Every structure is written in C-alpha cells, then in structure tokens.
Amino acid sequence: MASFLHSIEEALAPARDVVRPVVSDPQVLAAWAALVAVSLGVLAWDLRKRNQAIPSLMKGVWALVVLYSGPMGLALYWYAGRTQIPSDSLWRRGVRSTAHCYSGCGAGEVTGVVLLVGVLAIGDTVVTTLGTFAFAYTFGYALTVGPLMQEGESFGTAVMDALYSETPSITVMEVTAIGTDLLIAGSATIGDPLFWGALAFxxxxxxxxxxxxxxxxIAVGVKEGMSNPAEMGS
Known part of the structure; x- marks a missing residue:
C-alpha cells in the first residue's frame, strides 16, 4: 500500500508543483478571501430579496458551498439553486445533491483538520487523516439523518437510508479532498498560508x-436529489 501511494504521489508531483506556489501565496489568499466575501454578499442579497421561498436548510447549504468555493459556489447556486431556474434537469439535481453532501462533509473536514492539526497539534499523518475522515462522515451523515427524522423516519431507518444513499458520494469526495490536501500541504501547520490555501483548494x-x-x-434511483427550487418559487 505504501508503495502504491508513493507512486501516486510521484505521478501527481508535477501538478502539485504548479498548484502549491499559488495556494501558498498570501496575496492570492487575500484576493480569494475578498472574492469569497463578495460572493457571500451576493448570495445573501439574492436569498433575502428574490428567493425567500427556499427552505432554511438549503439556504444554509448554499452559504457553506459559497464559503468553501467562493465564485464557483455562487455559480453553482445560480445554475441549480434559485427559484428562477428555467427548468430542472438531472444535472441541476446532481449539483444540488452534491452541494448538500459538500456542505456537511466540508464542515466536518474543516473541523477535523483545524482541531487535530491546529488545536491538538497532532503530528501523525495517519491519525489526522483518519480523524478528519471520521469528522467528515459524521457531519455528512448528520445532515441527511436530521431532515429524515424531521420527516417522521425513526433514527435507525434514517441512519440506514443515509448510509445507503450518501456513502458513495461522501467516500469519493473525502478521498479526493483529503488526498489533495495531503499531497499539496503535507506537514504544513495551521499558521502556514499553505495550510489554508490547500484546504480551500x-x-x-x-x-x-x-x-x-x-x-x-440520482439517475439510477438511489438518491432522489434535492427539491426543485422552481416549484417552491411558484
């Protein structure tokens, strides 16, 4: 396994060498933070003025998506999350479903990394990686289990539904995200700009x-996808 991971790292080294100087540049990070702030302001304005019909859960989901991904997150909201979308589609439903997963898993990942690396200063990569995975899965499942229980499902049924429908997407998302973070940031500490730049990327x-x-x-019926916002607007 170690040799396999090392071979992957070597194969991705050229991409890492391109990305690392960018995401560790304080000026780039400052500009990115400004773009995120502006994007959050636009989102808040649109939700308050033109999309009040969107449920509170999805408003929170989109706020986290924009917080994590800035203008990209805002573009995803504009494409799939507003009541003004011209028509719904598999692709828009896929965006909303991924955004829902992303908001919870991202919160878990950020919490895990900051707590384990920043607060507890755990230097063991295996421990921090497994701990971050645990936080991401817990937050991701919780964001599905909670609404299902509000709809009347028992805790056990809601957990089984979440495990069945969310595990594939959470696994792919976190293996990719945490793997990318480790590849770029390595042993960066919480005070290093690279730590935050690599995490956001x-x-x-x-x-x-x-x-x-x-x-x-969604296409094969395992997930239903989030509700069509255009129907809420009407």
Whole structure:
C-alpha cells in the first residue's frame, strides 16, 4: 500500500508543483478571501430579496458551498439553486445533491483538520487523516439523518437510508479532498498560508470529483436529489 501511494504521489508531483506556489501565496489568499466575501454578499442579497421561498436548510447549504468555493459556489447556486431556474434537469439535481453532501462533509473536514492539526497539534499523518475522515462522515451523515427524522423516519431507518444513499458520494469526495490536501500541504501547520490555501483548494476538488457520483446515483434511483427550487418559487 505504501508503495502504491508513493507512486501516486510521484505521478501527481508535477501538478502539485504548479498548484502549491499559488495556494501558498498570501496575496492570492487575500484576493480569494475578498472574492469569497463578495460572493457571500451576493448570495445573501439574492436569498433575502428574490428567493425567500427556499427552505432554511438549503439556504444554509448554499452559504457553506459559497464559503468553501467562493465564485464557483455562487455559480453553482445560480445554475441549480434559485427559484428562477428555467427548468430542472438531472444535472441541476446532481449539483444540488452534491452541494448538500459538500456542505456537511466540508464542515466536518474543516473541523477535523483545524482541531487535530491546529488545536491538538497532532503530528501523525495517519491519525489526522483518519480523524478528519471520521469528522467528515459524521457531519455528512448528520445532515441527511436530521431532515429524515424531521420527516417522521425513526433514527435507525434514517441512519440506514443515509448510509445507503450518501456513502458513495461522501467516500469519493473525502478521498479526493483529503488526498489533495495531503499531497499539496503535507506537514504544513495551521499558521502556514499553505495550510489554508490547500484546504480551500482541496474542498473544491472534492466537489468536482463527487458530482458525477451524485448525478449517477440520482439517475439510477438511489438518491432522489434535492427539491426543485422552481416549484417552491411558484
């Protein structure tokens, strides 16, 4: 296994060498933070002025998506999350389903990395990786189990439904995101700009990887996808 992982790292080394200087540049990170702030402002304005019919859960989902991915997250909301979308499709449903997964898993991943690496200063890569996976799975499942229980399902049934429908997308998302973070940031500490730049970049990479999985799960009927916002607007 170690040799296999090492071979993957060597194969991806050229891409890492291109990305690392960019995501560790303080000026780039400052510009990115400004773009995220502007994107969040646009999202808040649109939700308050034009899309109040969207449920609170999805408003929170889109806020986290934009927080993680800035303008990209805002573009995804504009494409699939507003009541003004011209028509729904598998691709828009896939975006909403991935956004739902992304919001919970991303929160878990950020919490895990900051707590384990920043607060507890655990230097063991295996421990921090497994711990971050655990946080991501817990948060991701919780964001599905909670709404299902609100709809009347028992805790046990909701957990089984979440395991069945969410495990493939969570696994692909987190393997990709955490793997990307480890590849780029390595042993970076919480005070290093690379730590935050690699974390933000890896989250968006995880979204991209999980999107076709979610679209496929919806296409075969494993997942229903999130509700059509256009119907809420009407």
């Amino acid at each position: 890896s989250l968006s990479v995880g979204f991209v990887a999980a999107y076709p999985v979610n679209a496929g799960l």
